[in-house]
Amino acid sequence: MAPLRLCAMAPKLQSTFPALYIFGILTLLCPSALCDCKIFPSIAHGSYEDVSSFFSYTTVVQYQCDEGYVLVGEPKITCRDSYWSSSAPKCKALCLKPEIENGGLSVNEDQYVEPETVTVQCDDGYGVVGSQNITCSENGIWFPEVPKCKWEYQMGCEQVLAGNKLLQCLPNPEDVKRALEVYRLSLEIGHLINSQT
Template sequence: ICPPPPIIANGKHSHQSSDKFLPGMTVQYTCRDGYSLIGNASINCTVLGTWSRPRPRCEATGCKRPKIDNGRTTGAETMYKLMDTVVFECNFGYALKGSQESRCQFGGTWDPPVPTCEKTLPCPPPPVIANATPSAELGENFTSGMSVTYSCDPGFSLIGNASLSCTAVGNWSLP
């Protein structure tokens, strides 16, 4: 007769209600949701009254590499451990909507949720401001994130912000 099978954290074996473990008997281990079994799932009671293998263990499940269309994550890992952080970047011509960073949570989820990369719209030429000169040429293509700084003609003073930025939705930030 074998002693009761070893208890494992965050898991259980198939004969929880048994009190006799006879030679030849097999018990199967399973893990709670959010955990993965490491090692052999089954052990046998041997004729020597011992269990055939070391007990398995249950480890918290990590996260798969998050997918982001039209973008990428930093690092090359395919699996991440609990509380690992990834940073997201979008391809040229796309803007990040959501958080730039996300952390692996219990159960294989990411928090905050994985962002999206949305196509950016080009901006029209920057507005003409009387008695001021923009830092960019009017023939340039203006894409998200580009800035234009105005300088006043001699004898004129700047009121408000000197720079405008092209936004992801294709307009200029307010002066």
């Protein structure tokens, strides 16, 4: 049941609601629907509750968001003389931090609020496959799809046999690791040969 409030009413409604004397002043009791603002602003992905005091000339509405959404704006708004103190808050979607192997994001947070946009940044030697910029959408999903960081194979590297460019031309990190181990082993063998001569 809506709380009752003290308010001035039209003469034809006065006969419907009981009178009350407070400090010697005659007042009329009426439900909140007939006092102040008749319609509470609704919000998407959330709900509201009338939390007004029993004897009050002001309507107070409190908002809360559904799970997976965060409230942006004032959680409570008031209405007096048929005017709301502010517009209703909004419930914005939350996007979880995407897991990007061999890469990261331009902004490092646990959760992101719609419509935040972040840039995917890959580690050295990796390239972005897909859109580099992704946005937290209204349904809590990244759009477009979260890209991947893929090891880049440089064209024209087939004849490279030694040197730093070799590491840049190998098709994947495992090959780089093996090449470094072979290179280290070759240095050790060369050192042994030189020490015996």
